Amino acid sequence: MRGEMRRRGIGVLVASLVAGLAWGQEVSVYGTTMAQVWKSEVPGFDTKTFTPATQFLGIDATKLGTENLSLHLYGWGTSDLGYVKASGAKADGDLTYGYLDYRFDRANAEIKAGRFAINQGGGFEQVDGVSARTDLRGGFTISAFGGTPVLYRPDDPAASKDYGYQRDLIFGARLGWRWKQVGEFGVSYLQDGKDAAKDLTPAQPVDYTRKQMGADIHLMPTAAVDFSGRTIFDLASHPDTPAGVEKPSDIAEHDYTVRVKLPGQFAVTGNFAERNYYAYFAGTTLPSLFRQDDRDKFRGYGANVSWGAASGLQVVGDYRHTHRETYGDTTQFGGEVRWVPAEKFLTGFGAHRVNATREVVVDPMHPSYSLTHTEARAWAMYGTEKITASADAIVQKYQDKTNPNLNGQAWLYELVASVGYQVMPSLKVSGDLGYGKTALAKNEAKGLLRAEYRFGFGRKGGR
Amino acid sequence: MARKMMFRVFAVVLGLGLLTACGVVSPESSFAATHPQELGAGRPMCSECHGDEVMKGSLKRYGAFDHTPEFVKDHRFLAGQDANSCAVCHAPSFCSDCHGGKVVMKPATKLGDRPDRMSPHRGDYMTLHRFEGKADPSSCFQCHGRANNDKCRVCHQ
Numbered sequence: 001m002r003g004e005m006r007r008r009g010i011g012v013l014v015a016s017l018v019a020g021l022a023w024g025q026e027v028s029v030y031g032t033t034m035a036q037v038w039k040s041e042v043p044g045f046d047t048k049t050f051t052p053a054t055q056f057l058g059i060d061a062t063k064l065g066t067e068n069l070s071l072h073l074y075g076w077g078t079s080d081l082g083y084v085k086a087s088g089a090k091a092d093g094d095l096t097y098g099y100l101d102y103r104f105d106r107a108n109a110e111i112k113a114g115r116f117a118i119n120q121g122g123g124f125e126q127v128d129g130v131s132a133r134t135d136l137r138g139g140f141t142i143s144a145f146g147g148t149p150v151l152y153r154p155d156d157p158a159a160s161k162d163y164g165y166q167r168d169l170i171f172g173a174r175l176g177w178r179w180k181q182v183g184e185f186g187v188s189y190l191q192d193g194k195d196a197a198k199d200l201t202p203a204q205p206v207d208y209t210r211k212q213m214g215a216d217i218h219l220m221p222t223a224a225v226d227f228s229g230r231t232i233f234d235l236a237s238h239p240d241t242p243a244g245v246e247k248p249s250d251i252a253e254h255d256y257t258v259r260v261k262l263p264g265q266f267a268v269t270g271n272f273a274e275r276n277y278y279a280y281f282a283g284t285t286l287p288s289l290f291r292q293d294d295r296d297k298f299r300g301y302g303a304n305v306s307w308g309a310a311s312g313l314q315v316v317g318d319y320r321h322t323h324r325e326t327y328g329d330t331t332q333f334g335g336e337v338r339w340v341p342a343e344k345f346l347t348g349f350g351a352h353r354v355n356a357t358r359e360v361v362v363d364p365m366h367p368s369y370s371l372t373h374t375e376a377r378a379w380a381m382y383g384t385e386k387i388t389a390s391a392d393a394i395v396q397k398y399q400d401k402t403n404p405n406l407n408g409q410a411w412l413y414e415l416v417a418s419v420g421y422q423v424m425p426s427l428k429v430s431g432d433l434g435y436g437k438t439a440l441a442k443n444e445a446k447g448l449l450r451a452e453y454r455f456g457f458g459r460k461g462g463r
Numbered sequence: 464m465a466r467k468m469m470f471r472v473f474a475v476v477l478g479l480g481l482l483t484a485c486g487v488v489s490p491e492s493s494f495a496a497t498h499p500q501e502l503g504a505g506r507p508m509c510s511e512c513h514g515d516e517v518m519k520g521s522l523k524r525y526g527a528f529d530h531t532p533e534f535v536k537d538h539r540f541l542a543g544q545d546a547n548s549c550a551v552c553h554a555p556s557f558c559s560d561c562h563g564g565k566v567v568m569k570p571a572t573k574l575g576d577r578p579d580r581m582s583p584h585r586g587d588y589m590t591l592h593r594f595e596g597k598a599d600p601s602s603c604f605q606c607h608g609r610a611n612n613d614k615c616r617v618c619h620q
């Protein structure tokens with residue numbers, strides 16, 4: 001019943017939004033049509049060929065009766081001539097967003113209604129509902145949203161029977177204070193679902209609801225120092241901790257980064273992150289994978305040094321160490337180069353080494369295996385007004401061929417080459433060819449044809 | 464107990480903020496909806512044109528939005544505070560290339576002609592995820608924890 005109402009609601013939403021186009025003074029229609037084909041050779045299995053066709057479509061209409069009102073729609077649909085999903089379905093699609101947006105002339109105030117993504121403080125959510133924001137005097141800013149969460153039900157209905165029932169509404173707010181030329185501080189709240197699983201009648205074993213509070217900060221007191229980060233608290237009501245078991249922390253995440261610009265176009269960046277999975281994974285729709293009951297903790301820190309030359313050369317060296325209590329330590333280091341050797345030509349190179357703890361398995365013959373590996377990548381792009389071309393190669397060399405996930409292969413790679421032609425200002429066609437070796441497929445060849453078009457009044461600036 | 468107290472304090476602060484909001488709305492005119500000039504290809508350095516000026520919309524220095532390698536990697540922080548500033552140059556569909564609630568193909572496939580863009584899951588990620596997922600599953604959770612996990616569920620039931 002609820003699912004039927006939701007489908008009707010989305011139908012009414014899309015119909016209303018499309019009807020709104022009639023009032024649009026400036027309408028942009030843009031999209032990408034893709035036809036893919038890929039062939040996979042997996043030892044011991046038949047060679048398989050997949051042929052999906054996908055359409056992405058977006059519409060932006062501005063000045064809907066007034067200068068300040070606009071409409072934005074974006075979604076995709078796909079169908080496969082040969083491919084069948086795990087559920088048996090051969091077609092799929094999604095309305096990514098579809099909303100009316102009213103921007104006020106003052107205070108950067110804005111109201112959105114429809115389906116939209118909300119990103120404030122610690123949460124990135126997709127919502128069917130309403131959001132509003134405005135700047136206040138004294139540097140304060142406030143935003144809030146409310147509605148129903150966009151539910152992405154898994155193909156298997158049995159895996160989601162409590163999912164929509166518990167997540168009956170979503171709302172949140174953020175209050176920020178901006179210190180001109182220095183930074184911003186914010187506190188935010190997010191709630192998804194009214195009642196925790198343990199408070200329902202009867203109580204449910206899996207909790208899909210969330211209550212979170214976040215604190216975020218950005219400081220740039222001088223042009224040379226930039227500090228940003230956030231802390232997220234889990235406010236959800238969890239079942240009582242069994243006797244003798246330590247009560248987990250309510251702090252879900254600390255994540256902070258500081259960047260210092262040095263003379264000579266050098267910059268040094270440091271990051272620290274800590275996550276408590278019991279709190280951080282609250283509300284997951286995949287509890288079998290994102291396990292709260294492990295009471296696991298993660299800590300990571302790293303640094304990188306970058307140098308950018310006026311000649312279009314950018315060099316980054318990075319290091320990162322992570323520790324997960326139930327797994328162990330991992331150290332990653334390497335470097336990347338981006339270079340513009342000539343006008344219309346852009347290229348990049350990178351290599352990283354990852355040293356990881358051995359994975360322990362229950363096998364007396366082979367009690368552990370290593371995930372240590374090295375990765376290298378090189379790419380280049382060239383573009384004129386009419387022609388574009390690019391090539392991208394990535395290779396991974398795993399240290400331990402006895403890792404059962406590698407099926408005896410240590411070297412894995414993928415090469416992708418692309419050529420495009422701008423047929424007219426509003427239409428570009430391009431094609432990608434890819435070839436690679438994966439741990440599962442001995443050989444994998446891929447082809448993709450792409451037609452990108454944009455009609456009407458495009459946005460200025462970027463895209 | 465402390466958790467309930469924190470929630471009440473937050474609710475009171477928010478309520479007071481809402482009650483007084485109508486009288487304290489900023490009189491400043493709104494920031495430009497779109498960047499007035501066409502931007503060139505590649506990652507822009509806002510401070511190259513704007514110097515040490517303060518962006519009217521966010522009250523931050525333009526340099527905070529320089530698209531350095533670190534900014535691209537850590538854009539979540541400023542996007543959470545300044546989504547409106549992002550929208551001056553980026554249409555929401557730009558974000559949806561990676562951050563859709565339901566994504567039909569991995570971003571590296573969709574953007575196969577744009578090797579310059581930071582697209583997650585390049586190459587044989589099916590093999591690599593067995594390592595990255597063990598080292599830090601919270602890096603997977605951000606996109607696949609509550610949505611976009613139909614393909615995860617095929618194996619991780």
